[in-house]
Amino acid sequence: MDRVPILKIGDILLVSIQIDLQDHIALALQDDLSNRIVETGASGVLIDISALEIVDSFIGRMISTTAAVSRVLDAETVVVGMQPAVAITLVELGLTLSGVRTALDVDRGLALLKRSAGPVEEEPLEPASPDRTHEPPVD
Amino acid sequence: MSHQSTDTAEPLVLASEADVVRVRQAVRAAAVAATFSLVDQTKLVTATSELARNTLVYGGGGRVLVQTVDRDRRRGVLVEFVDEGPGIPDVDLAMTDGWTSGSGLGLGLSGAKRLVDEFDLETAPGKGTSVRVTKWKR
Numbered sequence: 001m002d003r004v005p006i007l008k009i010g011d012i013l014l015v016s017i018q019i020d021l022q023d024h025i026a027l028a029l030q031d032d033l034s035n036r037i038v039e040t041g042a043s044g045v046l047i048d049i050s051a052l053e054i055v056d057s058f059i060g061r062m063i064s065t066t067a068a069v070s071r072v073l074d075a076e077t078v079v080v081g082m083q084p085a086v087a088i089t090l091v092e093l094g095l096t097l098s099g100v101r102t103a104l105d106v107d108r109g110l111a112l113l114k115r116s117a118g119p120v121e122e123e124p125l126e127p128a129s130p131d132r133t134h135e136p137p138v139d
Numbered sequence: 140m141s142h143q144s145t146d147t148a149e150p151l152v153l154a155s156e157a158d159v160v161r162v163r164q165a166v167r168a169a170a171v172a173a174t175f176s177l178v179d180q181t182k183l184v185t186a187t188s189e190l191a192r193n194t195l196v197y198g199g200g201g202r203v204l205v206q207t208v209d210r211d212r213r214r215g216v217l218v219e220f221v222d223e224g225p226g227i228p229d230v231d232l233a234m235t236d237g238w239t240s241g242s243g244l245g246l247g248l249s250g251a252k253r254l255v256d257e258f259d260l261e262t263a264p265g266k267g268t269s270v271r272v273t274k275w276k277r
Contacts, residue, residue, distance in 0.1 A: 020163070022156040023192070054163070054181055056188040057250060085181040093185060093250040094236055 016048040026062040044113035050081030060095040080109035150202040186251035198222025215275040223267040
């Protein structure tokens with residue numbers, strides 16, 4: 001059976017869909033990704049759909065479900081490379097892929113994943129001088 | 140109205156997921172031949188994918204006819220999906236966004252309709268379903 005390969009790069013799983021997806025291959029990819037996230041402890045999943053000529057409601061649902069499942073498994077999913085014609089069609093079809101993070105290309109997707117996997121606790125939202133960092137709040 | 144068909148292709152058999160992919164490719168080729176823009180090609184192929192899946196999953200498979208049509212000096216692509224399945228008992232309900240009888244998102248029929256210019260659905264319980272969609276070159 002055809003399968004979409006999943007590559008592990010650091011703690012990110014990279015999937016590039018290069019075939020005209022049949023429904024069962026999309027479902028197999030969804031299962032494979034969930035299993036690989038658990039096996040590898042990956043913190044991010046990057047799905048490159050730049051070669052996909054259409055995203056219909058089935059593939060759209062696969063992408064949304066994959067993003068939701070990976071989030072539950074403590075991994076972020078970013079979908080990259082959607083063709084403009086595909087994006088226009090997807091929205092007109094009625095799919096918004098809500099809850100799915102997107103980026104224009106693989107580079108931007110990787111940067112997004114690195115940012116979200118970064119050491120959040122050590123980076124205060126507002127810059128503070130080092131000597132005040134550990135003082136208790138005034139209020 | 141008169142559709143003038145410029146080709147008389149044989150119907151494509153729709154009996155498996157691989158056939159859905161073949162039907163998508165045939166419609167893409169027809170849309171390219173009719174010099175559709177990339178966005179219009181994509182819309183028609185996406186609508187085809189939704190309807191072909193419906194024919195396969197709910198109609199138990201069927202046939203698809205892809206034709207190039209000319210009307211009023213406009214060129215279009217007409218795709219017809221025919222099955223002899225159980226039919227759709229409540230068409231209005233089936234055309235509602237978000238309504239699904241199965242595992243889908245409920246966007247198949249309503250979404251496909253939004254992506255094409257003409258959409259005709261004929262169905263009756265026990266008599267199968269026929270969906271004809273046309274998209275015209277802009």
